[in-house]
Amino acid sequence: MASTAAVPFWRAAGMTYITYSNICANLVRNCLKEPFKAEALNREKVHFSLSKWAGGKPEKPILRSDTPGV
Amino acid sequence: MAMSILRREGRRLLPSIAARPIAAIRSPLASDQEEGLIGVRSISTQVVRNRMKSVKNIQKITKAMKMVAASKLRAVQGRAENSRGLWQPFTALLGDNPSIDVKKSVVVTLSSDKGLCGGINSTVVKVSRALYKLNAGPEKEVKFVIVGEKAKAIMFRDSKNDISLTVTELNKNPLNYAQVSVLADDILKNVEFDALRIVYNKFHSVVAFLPTVATVLSPEIIEKESEVGGKLGELDSYEIEGGETKGEILQNLAEFQFSCVMFNAVLENACSEMGARMSAMDSSSRNAGEMLDRLTLTYNRTRQASITTELIEIISGASALEAAK
Numbered sequence: 001m002a003s004t005a006a007v008p009f010w011r012a013a014g015m016t017y018i019t020y021s022n023i024c025a026n027l028v029r030n031c032l033k034e035p036f037k038a039e040a041l042n043r044e045k046v047h048f049s050l051s052k053w054a055g056g057k058p059e060k061p062i063l064r065s066d067t068p069g070v
Numbered sequence: 071m072a073m074s075i076l077r078r079e080g081r082r083l084l085p086s087i088a089a090r091p092i093a094a095i096r097s098p099l100a101s102d103q104e105e106g107l108i109g110v111r112s113i114s115t116q117v118v119r120n121r122m123k124s125v126k127n128i129q130k131i132t133k134a135m136k137m138v139a140a141s142k143l144r145a146v147q148g149r150a151e152n153s154r155g156l157w158q159p160f161t162a163l164l165g166d167n168p169s170i171d172v173k174k175s176v177v178v179t180l181s182s183d184k185g186l187c188g189g190i191n192s193t194v195v196k197v198s199r200a201l202y203k204l205n206a207g208p209e210k211e212v213k214f215v216i217v218g219e220k221a222k223a224i225m226f227r228d229s230k231n232d233i234s235l236t237v238t239e240l241n242k243n244p245l246n247y248a249q250v251s252v253l254a255d256d257i258l259k260n261v262e263f264d265a266l267r268i269v270y271n272k273f274h275s276v277v278a279f280l281p282t283v284a285t286v287l288s289p290e291i292i293e294k295e296s297e298v299g300g301k302l303g304e305l306d307s308y309e310i311e312g313g314e315t316k317g318e319i320l321q322n323l324a325e326f327q328f329s330c331v332m333f334n335a336v337l338e339n340a341c342s343e344m345g346a347r348m349s350a351m352d353s354s355s356r357n358a359g360e361m362l363d364r365l366t367l368t369y370n371r372t373r374q375a376s377i378t379t380e381l382i383e384i385i386s387g388a389s390a391l392e393a394a395k
Contacts, residue, residue: 007318008318011318016255016258016259016325017321017322017325017326018251018254018255018258018325018326018328018329019255021251021326022248022251022252025248043246043247043248044246044248045243045246045248045249046243046248046249046252047239047240047242047243047249048237048238048239048240048242048249048252048253049237049238049239050235050236050237050253050256051235051236051237051238052234052235052260053230053233053234053235053236055231056230056231056233057230058236061238063239064252064256
């Protein structure tokens with residue numbers, strides 16, 4: 001049952017629903033006033049290190065972080 | 071009269087003891103490494119004292135670690151219990167199908183980065199391996215996505231050809247939904263799957279954590295299953311608002327479901343890790359205390375034995391002198 005109906009713009013751009021909802025949430029958080037804004041943006045910090053494996057060997061890890069090099 | 075008999079008995083024994091005092095006198099300088107008159111080798115008091123000091127330090131450290139883990143547990147526990155409400159509507163809508171038979175399963179194993187937390191990481195790895203055996207077969211393949219250093223180290227030994235992604239340093243910042251959703255996004259983009267099985271330790275109480283498997287299906291499988299019937303077959307009775315088709319909604323739902331289930335799983339795993347660390351540190355403090363008791367007894371015994379040996383040397387030396395007089 002392939003859907004040939006109009007895909008929403010974000011899916012056509014390659015985003016998943018998760019990315020879409022995260023961007024919307026970020027916009028909502030930016031609407032807050034200080035000091036709540038700083039607290040809320042604190043809740044959005046991302047940091048982890050991902051590494052793909054091919055044939056039993058890990059490749060170079062990718063660091064996904066808001067604070068790279070820390 | 072009795073006293074003179076005793077004195078005579080004592081003098082009779084003296085020669086046997088006095089015959090060897092010279093050997094004993096040679097060693098008072100090296101009294102730490104002494105051989106008692108009877109020829110028994112005893113542990114030196116210095117060695118025992120050093121051990122007692124180090125065991126006491128270890129006990130202090132493990133007690134402190136237990137306090138830290140307890141305070142961290144209190145902080146995360148509330149969030150974990152609240153996050154359970156995120157995936158409950160999904161299970162109510164789509165049902166839980168742990169025994170579904172699919173071609174491509176991906177097992178997401180959650181573990182901790184740091185050690186000293188008891189056996190939780192090994193139970194998770196055991197369940198992951200069991201899932202692999204269950205789901206492997208002709209035309210079926212199982213891949214692993216490993217979160218956490220500890221599971222990576224264990225799985226590397228025998229399943230390294232089936233690992234497709236590893237993630238570490240997730241616990242560096244306090245856990246939040248944004249982080250987990252980015253991780254879920256990465257997994258979705260990099261791994262092909264029909265069914266995702268997330269293995270984590272569910273937090274029941276401070277001493278009870280059970281390894282659990284949460285299953286998330288891909289939207290294509292959901293559509294296939296909904297034709298078969300059952301809980302998913304009732305999806306057609308829902309009205310769809312807006313201009314989206316059922317397939318699209320299912321895809322959005324599946325992605326969001328994965329993200330929510332991952333968030334809850336990561337929080338519960340963190341809680342379980344803290345709880346396991348608390349009980350591990352607690353039992354190790356208790357063991358250190360028992361060890362300390364035993365060492366104290368050994369120390370006192372050794373000390374008393376050395377004092378007795380010195381007394382014997384002195385007395386036998388003195389009586390030898392008297393006898394020589």
